[in-house]
Amino acid sequence: TFTEMALTSPVFWFLMLVNLGMMWIDWQQSLPVVSDKAIGIVMSLLTFFIVFYGTQCYSRYMMFYGHCVGLIGLCQEWSALAKVYLPDDATARWNAARFIPASMHILFYSLNQSEGGDAITEQEWGRIRFRHLLTPHECSLITAYKGFKPFLPVMWALQEVEVIFASTLATGSVPRAARSVDALSAFRGLAFQFRTHCGQITNWLRNPVPFPY
Numbered sequence: 001t002f003t004e005m006a007l008t009s010p011v012f013w014f015l016m017l018v019n020l021g022m023m024w025i026d027w028q029q030s031l032p033v034v035s036d037k038a039i040g041i042v043m044s045l046l047t048f049f050i051v052f053y054g055t056q057c058y059s060r061y062m063m064f065y066g067h068c069v070g071l072i073g074l075c076q077e078w079s080a081l082a083k084v085y086l087p088d089d090a091t092a093r094w095n096a097a098r099f100i101p102a103s104m105h106i107l108f109y110s111l112n113q114s115e116g117g118d119a120i121t122e123q124e125w126g127r128i129r130f131r132h133l134l135t136p137h138e139c140s141l142i143t144a145y146k147g148f149k150p151f152l153p154v155m156w157a158l159q160e161v162e163v164i165f166a167s168t169l170a171t172g173s174v175p176r177a178a179r180s181v182d183a184l185s186a187f188r189g190l191a192f193q194f195r196t197h198c199g200q201i202t203n204w205l206r207n208p209v210p211f212p213y
Helices: 002-007 010-028 036-085 090-097 099-109 111-115 122-130 136-144 151-171 181-206
Strands: none
Touching (some): 036 090, 090 099, 090 151, 099 122, 122 136, 136 151, 151 181
16 A cells, blocks of 8 residues: 555655756766765654654554454444344344444445545445345435434444344243343443444544644
């Protein structure tokens, strides 16, 4: 990614031409030799700022990495809770679980908007539908939604869990463990942690690096 960004940057080629031009001038007529003392302070500051900026970039990268890993972990935890606490019905469990990975797809597919890129493409929506994470109608609802799009499937996932708990409690077919209030509270906790990771990734990408850096 760095090589592509450098080779496609006009500034890179401009500075390269400036450097070659100065070398050509020096070859034609020797330029004055700059003493080490004159450039010592500048080189020291340059080294310090490069190291400082590199450290900041790496910290930012590790922060993004932590949030991405957190999203994957929450998907696994949500699926585990659905397996343990929800009724032994594959369709009900899938309907309760599919919205969480769907939300993660939407988040990653829409990240290019932070740099002024296009929204989710039809090809990306096609991948989501092909994996049966969302129906065409649900995709159209998310497309028309003006708020934070990854949060909408998370709310649908919570609603599915609420409906399943309410219906199974009414019929008396819920396992003893699922009768606990802690079960529903655990789902809610994971949902809001998931939203936190999504929000942190999106908002940090929208936060530009300060100009002095």
